[in-house]
Amino acid sequence: MDATIIKTEELFKTYTTGKIKTDALRGVTMAIPRGSFSCIIGPSGHGKSTLMHLIGGLDRPTQGRVFIDGADISRFSNSHLAGLRTRKIGFVFQFFNLLQNLTAEENVATAMMFSDTPEKAHAARARELLSLVGLAGKLQARPSELSGGQQQRVAIARALANDPELLLMDEPTGNLDSAAEGEVLDILFKLHRQGKTVVIVTHNKEIAQRAERIVEIRDGRVVSGSDAS
Secondary structure, three states, rough: OEEEEEEEEEEEEEEEEEEEEEEEEEEEEEEEEEEOEEEEEEEOOOOOOHHHHHHHHOOOOOOEEEEEOOOHHHOOOOHHHHHHHHHHHHEEEEOOOOOOOOOHHHHHHHOOOOOOOOOHHHHHHHHHHHHHHHHHOOOOOOOHHHOOOOOOOHHHHHHHHOOOOOOEEEOOOOOOHHHHHHHHHHHHHHHHHHHOEEEEOOHHHHHHOOOOOEEEEEEEEEEEEEOOO
C-alpha cells in the first residue's frame, strides 16, 4: 500500500465573478502520508479551505491534479466522486451542518443512506458512534437541544459513519469554547491513534503544535511542508 494517501500536483483554482478573476490556489504541490495527523495553516483568505475542498472532491481544480490513494480524482465523474466521498472520506466543518429537524441518531444515520451498510443496521451503527464520542445519552436530542461542542461531536460521529480512512476537517473547533474544544481535540487524537489519517485546516495553535505534519499556505502557494515526491 502506498505510504502517501493524498498528493497534489501543480494545483490551481481560479474563481470568476463577472469580470473579476481571483486566484485562490497557485500551483500547490504537496503530499500527505497515510496515517498522519496533518494541519494546513495560513492566514484567512489564502486558499486553505479551497485546498481542502479540492482534495476532498467537493470542487474541481482549474488546473493540476489531485490523487487519493494513487487515483487521479480530478478526472472522476461526479458520480464517481460521490462514491469516493461516501467510501473513503469523512468531512467535519466549522458550522456543524446538522439537519435541525432530525435527532442526533438520525443525523448520523443519514450519512449511511448511500453506503453499503444495510438499512436495518443504520440505527445501531449511529448509536455506536454517538457512544464513541460520548453522546450515548443524547441520541434523541435535536441540534437545538445540544451545546456547540455536542453538535460538533455529532458531526464527527456522522463523518465516521462509513468508517472512512481519511478525515478532512475545516476549523472543527472554530466555534467552540475552550472546554468543548478540548473534548473535540481528545476525540480527534484518539481517532488518529486508531489509524485514521486526519487533515485539519486550522488557526488553532494547539492543534498545529501537536500535529505530525504542517503545510503552510500563503497567497495560494505552499510556503512550507510540501514534501511532495
